[in-house]
Amino acid sequence: MLNTNDILETITMIQDENLDIRTITMGISLLDCADSDIHVSCRKIYEKITRCAKDLVSTGCEIEREYGIPIINKRISVTPISMLCGVSGGDQVEYAKVLDKASKAVGVNFIGGFSALVQKGFAAGDRELIRAIPEALAITDQVCSSVNIGSTKAGINMDAVAMMGNVIKQSAQLTADRDCIGAAKLVVFCNAVEDNPFMAGAFHGVGEPDTVIHVGVSGPGVVRAALSKAGDIPLNEVADLIKRTAFKITRMGQLVGAEASRRLGVPFGIVDLSLAPTPAIGDSVAHILEEIGLEQCGAPGTTAALAMLNDAVKKGGVMASSTVGGLSGAFIPVTEDAGMIDAARAGTLSIEKLEAMTAVCSVGLDMIVIPGDTSAETIAAIIADEAAIGMVNQKTTAVRLIPAVGKAMGEELNFGGLLGSGPVMKVGTKSPARMIGRGGHIPAPMHSLKN
Amino acid sequence: MRAIITVVGRDMVGILARVAGECAKINANVIEVNQSVLQDMFAMIMLIDISKITCKLGDFGEAMDAIGQEMGLKIHVMHEDLFNSMHRV
Structure with missing residues (x-):
């Protein structure tokens, strides 16, 4: 049988010392949802997220109860939305709305990926997405946004840095009545990682599989x-x-x-x-x-x-x-x-x-x-x-x-x-x-x- | 598959009987029991076989938690894998 001290140590860690699994994050690729019509694109996104993540929360809760270990958050990260923006054009805020709706439908508490990677320059959709961030964060509850403005390989895109100064201010201003919460859901990265399970900076990198489970302890x-x-x-x-x-x-x-x-x-x-x-x-x-x-x-x-x-x-x-x-x-x-x-x-x-x-x-x-x-x-x-x-x-x-x-x-x-x-x-x-x-x-x- | 039940609290008549009875109800076989009473504090660790249980382990855990509260004890039911993974390389 297991050592009594080991058993008691584990129980003390969980009961008294706040040991927990901070998050189970499901990464979902939305690349196959891109469409030249933004409405079609949004519909496909909703369908894919609600299909892939429908059991995420219930499975998390089941494991939590069975193993006796708290799992605090269940979350979703998706492909940087700027890539879909590049294909569809249109009002980028629509994407934020559909992400928020899908995330509420499956019961997770945050969804990350209203993001753009612009360390070396702006591609189609990047500027539009960045400009849409303040409104997107103001009208949604669970959407998180991140922008990668630099990397060791690419240097720092100072035009993007200047834009982000404004975007952060606007995000705070648009949510001034809610303790400026908009800015708390926005991260500016250098060397962003593609498999981060933690919010607000999580997004699902293009090198990742179609769906994947990450865990943050x-x-x-x-x-x-x-x-x-x-x-x-x-x-x-x-x-x-x-x-x-x-x-x-x-x-x-x-x-x-x-x-x-x-x-x-x-x-x-x-x-x-x-x-x-x-x-x-x-x-x-x-x-x-x-x-x-x-x-x-x-x-x-x-x-x-x-x-x-x-x-x-x-x-x-x-x-x-x-x-x-x-x-x-x-x-x-x-x-x-x-x-x-x-x-x-x-x-x-x-x-x-x-x-x-x-x-x-x-x-x-x-x-x-x-x-x-x-x-x-x-x-x-x-x-x-x-x-x-x-x-x-x-x-x-x-x-x-x-x-x-x-x-x-x-x-x-x-x-x-x-x-x-x-x-x-x-x-x-x-x-x-x-x-x-x-x-x-x-x-x-x-x-x-x-x- | 096995699970570990831990019970800590003030000693009284019938703790072991009650816990073992609940295990029997869901067809969990008790494999090993390690218990001690220090002054009037009761501490028990019980290893049970859950491969043929008739309900979900999570539900059993919640039921035991409720029984613990009713009897003024702290009862935890946890899957053995958790301990094995944390304490064995």
């Missing part, structure tokens, strides 16, 4: 609890302990993913080895860093502790899963992490410190509330800075900023649920307008030439 609370029990051990032992814990968490993700894939008859894609926090007490990445020995997240030492944490999570997780992918690392979304929210309120955590942290972990400047009067150029410049970190370090970086319309420093936005709440953070006031106004392209770095 979680468990910051478990890591923190393990460290707390271990006491004052040296950092190399801390790293080992994190590795062991990450192994266990990931094995669970692998089990659930394989089981979901078998029951749904859909190929298993990847396990995303991420530490994804929620605003719940005891489910915070910031608290892990504090457990390692920082008075508060954001203090000097934060970047080093995070680098170690991120690396150890990967090392532990990679052996536990047959296929690792997605973003795989520790997330630091400010409004979704109780410890980060406290640190931002206290002024310990600044955007500049977060930027440094994003150089050593996944993913980027995530869920950060900024003053509503921040200019589109400043937002674009923050995107460019973050994209540069991703481009040079050959990693994914992302920006999800929420301009709090009508609010200034000291005030807060509250999205509720997993998106949490957070204070408006200080943004530098000197203008980058002339640089952003130049447009053009930042060339790919030297080390992109690997062949």
Whole structure:
């Protein structure tokens, strides 16, 4: 029989330390739905999503009950819609509406893929889709959008960066009456991955199979609890302990993913080895860093502790899963992490410190509330800075900023649920307008030439 | 296929009998029981064979959870695969 301690450990992890499967995400290719008539295209999309994902939620719930492990979200990612826009033309918002309708029909809580990949330039449909994002996010509830504006191979498309500064502002303005939620559903990427199961940045890459199941695990609370029990051990032992814990968490993700894939008859894609926090007490990445020995997240030492944490999570997780992918690392979304929210309120955590942290972990400047009067150029410049970190370090970086319309420093936005709440953070006031106004392209770095 | 039932709570007469009775009702065979009483705290881990059960494991888990609440105990029913995958390389 199994070891009693192992059994009790697993139960404690689930009951008291918020261990869960954060998401089962079904990727669905919509390439075969493209049609020169947008209405036909939308009809095919609705039919395909409701056919492929009809059992996704019920299967997820069944596994949840049978294995006794909570599966928090069931979601869908689809082919970047800009590709369908390129074929059909027409009002791109129609696509957002049909995605929202299909996602509600099958009972998932988010659908990602109102996206465009423009790292090297704009193809047919890309500009139109990007312009439609603010309205699409304002009139839908569950649609998430992402735009990839740079990569290590292609450099950074600064025209797209400038556009995204405006799009983020408009997305916030159109949803100002709902705590600017539009901007919280929009991510700007550099080096976006094609098999990401996490929202808001999930889309189904063109290299993926027709349908696929990805799993994103979680468990910051478990890591923190393990460290707390271990006491004052040296950092190399801390790293080992994190590795062991990450192994266990990931094995669970692998089990659930394989089981979901078998029951749904859909190929298993990847396990995303991420530490994804929620605003719940005891489910915070910031608290892990504090457990390692920082008075508060954001203090000097934060970047080093995070680098170690991120690396150890990967090392532990990679052996536990047959296929690792997605973003795989520790997330630091400010409004979704109780410890980060406290640190931002206290002024310990600044955007500049977060930027440094994003150089050593996944993913980027995530869920950060900024003053509503921040200019589109400043937002674009923050995107460019973050994209540069991703481009040079050959990693994914992302920006999800929420301009709090009508609010200034000291005030807060509250999205509720997993998106949490957070204070408006200080943004530098000197203008980058002339640089952003130049447009053009930042060339790919030297080390992109690997062949 | 096997599942693990864990029961933790204040000791009283009939816990083992009740849990075992519920297992019998759904045709689950009890393979192994490991239980101890420390002061007045009761802790039990029971391994059952679920290959021939007459209901879904999820439904059984919910029924046991309800019985746990009724008796003031914490009862979890979980598939053995979960533990095997987490604790065995």
